[in-house]
Amino acid sequence: MKTVNVSLVGVGGQGIILTADMLAKAAALAGYQVKKSEIHGMSQRGGSVTSQVRFGDHVASPIIQEGTSDVLVAFDRLEAVRTAHELAEGGKAVVANVDLVPVTVSSGIQPPVADLAGRLAAALPTAVVVDAMTIAREQVGNERTMNMVLAGALSKVLPIDESYWLEAMKLMLTGAKAKLLPANEKAFALGRAAV
Amino acid sequence: MSTESNKPQKAFLSGNEAIAYGAAQAGCTVASAYPGTPSTEILENIAKFKETINCEWAVNEKVAMETAIGASIGGARSLCAMKHVGLNVAMDPLMTFCYVGATGGFVFVSADDPGMHSSQNEQDNRNLAKFARIPVLEPSDSQEAYDMTQAAFEISEQFHVPVMIRMTTRTSHSSSLVDLGDFKPKTRDLIPYVKNIQKTIPVPAFARGQRLAAQERTAAMEKASAASALNRVEAGDRRLGFVTSAVAYQYVKEIFPEFSILKLGWTNPLPKDLIADFAKRVEKLVVVEELDPVLEDQIKAMGLAVAKHETELNMMELNADRLQNLRNELLGDVPKAKKATPDTTLPTRPPTLCAGCGHRSVFYVLHKLGAIVNGDIGCYTLGAFAPLNAMDTTICMGASINVSAGMKKAGVKGRMCSVLGDSTFFHSGLTGALSAFYNGTPVTTVVLDNRITAMTGQQDNPGTGKTLKGDPAPVTEIADVAKAMGYKTVVEVSCDDLPGLEKTLAEAMDSNEPALVIAYAPCRIAAKLTKEGLCEVDSAACKACGACFKLGCPAMTRGAEVRPGFFQMKIDASLCSGCKQCQQLCKFGAIKRIK
Numbered sequence A: 001m002k003t004v005n006v007s008l009v010g011v012g013g014q015g016i017i018l019t020a021d022m023l024a025k026a027a028a029l030a031g032y033q034v035k036k037s038e039i040h041g042m043s044q045r046g047g048s049v050t051s052q053v054r055f056g057d058h059v060a061s062p063i064i065q066e067g068t069s070d071v072l073v074a075f076d077r078l079e080a081v082r083t084a085h086e087l088a089e090g091g092k093a094v095v096a097n098v099d100l101v102p103v104t105v106s107s108g109i110q111p112p113v114a115d116l117a118g119r120l121a122a123a124l125p126t127a128v129v130v131d132a133m134t135i136a137r138e139q140v141g142n143e144r145t146m147n148m149v150l151a152g153a154l155s156k157v158l159p160i161d162e163s164y165w166l167e168a169m170k171l172m173l174t175g176a177k178a179k180l181l182p183a184n185e186k187a188f189a190l191g192r193a194a195v
Numbered sequence B: 001m002s003t004e005s006n007k008p009q010k011a012f013l014s015g016n017e018a019i020a021y022g023a024a025q026a027g028c029t030v031a032s033a034y035p036g037t038p039s040t041e042i043l044e045n046i047a048k049f050k051e052t053i054n055c056e057w058a059v060n061e062k063v064a065m066e067t068a069i070g071a072s073i074g075g076a077r078s079l080c081a082m083k084h085v086g087l088n089v090a091m092d093p094l095m096t097f098c099y100v101g102a103t104g105g106f107v108f109v110s111a112d113d114p115g116m117h118s119s120q121n122e123q124d125n126r127n128l129a130k131f132a133r134i135p136v137l138e139p140s141d142s143q144e145a146y147d148m149t150q151a152a153f154e155i156s157e158q159f160h161v162p163v164m165i166r167m168t169t170r171t172s173h174s175s176s177l178v179d180l181g182d183f184k185p186k187t188r189d190l191i192p193y194v195k196n197i198q199k200t201i202p203v204p205a206f207a208r209g210q211r212l213a214a215q216e217r218t219a220a221m222e223k224a225s226a227a228s229a230l231n232r233v234e235a236g237d238r239r240l241g242f243v244t245s246a247v248a249y250q251y252v253k254e255i256f257p258e259f260s261i262l263k264l265g266w267t268n269p270l271p272k273d274l275i276a277d278f279a280k281r282v283e284k285l286v287v288v289e290e291l292d293p294v295l296e297d298q299i300k301a302m303g304l305a306v307a308k309h310e311t312e313l314n315m316m317e318l319n320a321d322r323l324q325n326l327r328n329e330l331l332g333d334v335p336k337a338k339k340a341t342p343d344t345t346l347p348t349r350p351p352t353l354c355a356g357c358g359h360r361s362v363f364y365v366l367h368k369l370g371a372i373v374n375g376d377i378g379c380y381t382l383g384a385f386a387p388l389n390a391m392d393t394t395i396c397m398g399a400s401i402n403v404s405a406g407m408k409k410a411g412v413k414g415r416m417c418s419v420l421g422d423s424t425f426f427h428s429g430l431t432g433a434l435s436a437f438y439n440g441t442p443v444t445t446v447v448l449d450n451r452i453t454a455m456t457g458q459q460d461n462p463g464t465g466k467t468l469k470g471d472p473a474p475v476t477e478i479a480d481v482a483k484a485m486g487y488k489t490v491v492e493v494s495c496d497d498l499p500g501l502e503k504t505l506a507e508a509m510d511s512n513e514p515a516l517v518i519a520y521a522p523c524r525i526a527a528k529l530t531k532e533g534l535c536e537v538d539s540a541a542c543k544a545c546g547a548c549f550k551l552g553c554p555a556m557t558r559g560a561e562v563r564p565g566f567f568q569m570k571i572d573a574s575l576c577s578g579c580k581q582c583q584q585l586c587k588f589g590a591i592k593r594i595k
Helices: A016-027 A077-082 A116-123 A134-142 A143-155 A162-172 A175-193 B015-025 B041-050 B061-073 B086-102 B128-134 B142-159 B169-173 B204-227 B245-255 B272-281 B294-301 B319-332 B357-369 B380-386 B399-410 B423-436 B478-485 B498-510 B581-586
Strands: A006-012 A034-039 A049-058 A069-074 A087-096 A128-130 B012-013 B031-034 B054-057 B078-083 B106-110 B163-168 B174-179 B232-234 B237-245 B260-262 B266-268 B284-288 B370-376 B416-421 B446-450 B489-494 B515-520 B535-537 B557-561 B566-570 B592-595
Touching: A006 A016, A006 A077, A006 A087, A016 A034, A016 A049, A016 A143, A016 A162, A016 B012, A016 B174, A034 B169, A069 A143, A077 A087, A077 A116, A087 A143, A128 A143, A128 B086, A134 A143, A134 A175, A143 A175, B012 B015, B012 B142, B015 B041, B015 B106, B015 B142, B015 B163, B015 B169, B015 B174, B015 B592, B031 B041, B031 B061, B041 B054, B041 B078, B061 B078, B061 B086, B061 B106, B078 B086, B086 B128, B086 B204, B106 B142, B106 B169, B128 B163, B128 B266, B128 B294, B128 B515, B142 B163, B142 B174, B142 B204, B163 B169, B163 B245, B169 B174, B169 B245, B204 B272, B237 B245, B237 B294, B237 B581, B245 B260, B245 B284, B245 B319, B245 B399, B245 B446, B260 B272, B266 B294, B284 B294, B284 B319, B284 B370, B357 B380, B357 B446, B357 B498, B357 B515, B370 B399, B380 B416, B399 B416, B399 B423, B416 B423, B423 B446, B423 B478, B446 B498, B446 B592, B478 B489, B489 B498, B489 B581, B498 B515, B498 B535, B498 B581, B535 B566, B581 B592
Parallel strands: A006 A069, A069 A087, A087 A128, B031 B054, B031 B078, B078 B106, B106 B163, B237 B260, B237 B284, B370 B416, B416 B446, B446 B515, B489 B515
Antiparallel strands: A006 A049, A034 A049, A034 B174, B012 B174, B232 B260, B535 B592, B557 B566
8 A cells, every 4th residue: 555644733732743643553553554753842832833644554754755745634724724735636634723823923023814714725725624623612522622523534534444543542541541531532523523 | 561471562652762662671770861852752761661770860961971871880781861962961971981881781872853853053973973982873763763772782781882872853753663572671680890990990091001992892893783683785776775874764765665775773883894795786875874974974985986966965854855856866867846835925833932931021021121141941042032032142051151251251241141941050050150150250140940841841850859750859949059159149039020020130130240040930831830820801901002912922812903003912811821921011900810
């Protein structure tokens, strides 16, 4: 099988790295070779964050070449537009309908994007936009499960059976975190239903 | 963690986690480090094996390395880890320990940061291993990080030499599946300590012999490297033969899968016979390595022809895209047309100080006071950027105090101070503070005391009351340290008290004597204070004067535009921590804490 490239982008603190972990573990459980890469450190302080997962029969490079992501998962619309060029021809984009205002804009140093919805539609015309935050807040009752709503949506476009995703989630939520499992499972199921 | 079975265990690990597992499996029993991206998780994960590995956060990398040296001389297998610039701090012990030599296996990890994702410079520390005449192992993924950590201990004991494992941001922070074999953290009996001053006291008479021995050892290690399974040939199309190491190997496999490869895992001393033999079997030799041409220069010095290319490979982070350019050049392939280019018209999203961070108010005040601010290494380096704009210099850990001292000695006039964090003060601020005091240099040192090593992800330090293992520890108060040095002016002030900060900092900078100000506010992430409270703006009272926006808090957004270019402030409830810094700047009482 050709290696599948998944880029996950957003803002530090949104649960991007955890989502990438879950995807990587699900891919490994499904029997694929898998590599995951990310940058920590200074970028975690409210800056743009990218995590990348590659899986297939054989994976060499841990990072994805520019413009070759088969799937782009964006946790924020501005970050989706910023990284749209990473998506390959015919690739799929899953975008959360979330707008975190960069401090450069809120402090008036840089102008805001006038028509973000229009820019997104132009940059990623076939993007699946998921109301992930609303679903997490109103249907799950926990904003922190926004990433699992997106993971559910992502699971619909990747060749990894749902059972492996749920198994990966169980592996990650152990001990004291096990009590978070029902909410996360619900968020994941709602994300799947949203695509 | 399950350790009972004999069946192979597979785990999905980052390179840093894999090193911790490798050290536990190798019977390492002592480990020490100072946190530094991208190396920090090595010791954090070693702490999971604290039953067998006596591990700690040292106050700096020199201390960490010397502690590991002591353990090795004492007969234990020991490890220390650091980011690339950390090795600069630890070079002093290394350059003599490479003469003295290891007893118990001694392994240190240098995690380099090609492309400077989270560092102030770019260094290829393989140069320093070559300088010290010690072996370097270069893992290309997590499996190799696990295997090579164990191999490094063996090599160290075989040749009585410190061994460097050279990681990079990419190998440290990429994860892949690792076959752990029969993983079982173990301890080993100490190699009995025998006093032998000819070995462990390198006075000139003994050191000269050790210098000669180091030369002989290099020749023996070169033979071992050439015969080692860590270096291997992957035969393929002979038109091109790649000599490569570390993650660069993965990029070569990605872009040049059909060609021959000499994959080097043990790169210093260079296995020259192996390379010469490989060169005979291929038409053109190409060297691909990340950062400096360490392998390439030595291979050229052997008299071998290495393919010339225009594609620059020897600085910034390597990746498959850059090797694709090399492929196009070497094979005359037609570059693929780029589908799209990045949209550069978008507002940027740089890292910022967290909402409610105590550093913010200090920088706000220093900017207001018009001070020259000599900064240091930590989250607070972000105080350099708009709208705070309150930092003039940053050099390296601990430099802030001494740079001010130098500026003062040079005669630079005006308000000036040095700003560094609590952990950085313990790391290498102590000596500068003492030196300024001793020399009577009127430096104002401002310690941003947030009671944690924050930037690297909240690690403990001598001020936190806790060790790496999670045990309680005595707390060192920086005020007590300064008083013990003899400082007459030692002032503690809360970062949440803006008028108090302004008065204290102005007085300290305007006095003509060494002063130490402790600006205290716990790191909100570490102290779990990110949702301590919530403030709200009364839009009827807000005059859109813009005073609060000068703090640059990420929880502030623009509200209604009252006059052209003048916006009311609105607080994002999901980000506000309730710190009340903005409230103190509002002359109209428009900001209230509601929770």
